[in-house]
Amino acid sequence: MESDLDRGSLWGDLLIVALVVLAAAGLFSQIELNEWLFASTRRWEALQVDELPAVLVVLATGLGWFAWRRYRDARAEVRKRQVAEARLEALLLENRRLAQQYLRAQEAERKSLARELHDELGQYLNAIKTDAVSIQDRLDAAQSQAVSAIIRHTDHLHAVVRDLIRELRPVALDELGLQAALEHYLDHCQRRMPRTRMSVTLNGDLDSLGELLNLAIYRLTQEALTNVSRHAQAGHVAVRVSRSGPPVEAADAVTFNISDDGRGADLIQTHAGLGLIGMRERVEMLGGLWRVTTGPGQGFSLFARIPVSIQGAMP
Known part of the structure; x- marks a missing residue:
């Protein structure tokens, strides 16, 4: 379908052509162009040069027809391009919607995994450490040293799990909001990059x-x-x-x-x-x-x- 802007441009062009034709008719009526051409070309009558105006009219008509065909083809191409752009825009919007759904699903899975790590693995690591500390004082030196190693390994695993939970789903983001979560994470990064x-x-x-x-x-x-x-x-x-x-x-x-x-x-x-x-x-x-x-x-x-x-x- 033609837009209002396209129709306005078409009628504007036709008005310009009409005005130019009227102006040319008025001008040529004053300077008697046909008589002048006839007088100027009489000496070449054998060559039929006096028929030049008619030839020019035919040429102008042919060029006008050619321009109209090209104009029609160009408008058809523009319409096809507009349809393709509209379809592309719709596809981009659909792709964005699917990407948002994928992101929500990904974050929900991360949140679930972080909760499992915290509730299951984190709690069991705390229990292992608590049991190790409770029996450490009742053992001899060699055994107490082995229990101390268990406690150190448990602390290390607990720190690894805590970092994994932070990467999967920042707890502060859910509990305190974005600003507090960013401040907490940036403080952690500053400690990790002291230089x-x-x-x-x-x-x-x-x-x-x-x-x-x-x-x-x-x-x-x-x-x-x-x-x-x-x-x-x-x-x-x-x-x-x-x-x-x-x-x-x-x-x-x-x-x-x-x-x-x-x-x-x-x-x-x-x-x-x-x-x-x-x-x-x-x-x-x-x-x-x-x-x-x-x-x-x-x-x-x-x-x-x-x-x-x-x-x-x-x-």
């Missing part, structure tokens, strides 16, 4: 974003700082998470930025890892903007801006 100075800025209301956005920001922070600890060799990392406005604003969005002064990378020669691809897909799935800025020796900067939907802002 890297970390500056943190958390602005705005970050505790009413909804579960999907909470998890997205937390996972972005996790992945980004994991990359810093593994690859960046940075002396300073700046973390900034801010919300642009109150929840009632239509343009409400969360801005996420992590940058370091490490060795950087050449994204042209180096393919993006699965971590970066997953981060980009997570942001784009929520309708956000994703940008990576880096270069050899120029550090690494990750930027994301994710809109906060009014309907899904509150948990």
Whole structure:
């Protein structure tokens, strides 16, 4: 179907043609173009040059027909392209919806696994340690040393389980909100990277974003700082998470930025890892903007801006 804009353009073009024809008719009636052409071409009567106006009329008619055919074909092609773009947009929306469902299922599975680790394995490790401590005082030196080793191994396993639970599902995120969870995780990262100075800025209301956005920001922070600890060799990392406005604003969005002064990378020669691809897909799935800025020796900067939907802002 033709849009109103297309119809307006068509009638506008026809009006221009009509005005030009009328102006040409008035002009030629004043300068008597036909008489002038007849007088100028009488000497070449044998060559039938005086029939040139008729030939020009036929040529103009043919060119007009040719232009109309091309115009009709072009409009048909534009309509096909519009239909294809509409279908592509629908497919992209469907793909985004499926990706959101997959993410919800993935996070639900992680939450269930973290709960099982905490309730089952964590509790049994505590019980093993409690039993070992209770019998340690009743044993001789050699046996007490063996029990001490059991207690140390239990403490180590308990720390490993605690880290796994933190990676699978941050407890603070469910209990205290995004800001407290980020502060707790960033403090943990600072202890894990004592040689890297970390500056943190958390602005705005970050505790009413909804579960999907909470998890997205937390996972972005996790992945980004994991990359810093593994690859960046940075002396300073700046973390900034801010919300642009109150929840009632239509343009409400969360801005996420992590940058370091490490060795950087050449994204042209180096393919993006699965971590970066997953981060980009997570942001784009929520309708956000994703940008990576880096270069050899120029550090690494990750930027994301994710809109906060009014309907899904509150948990």
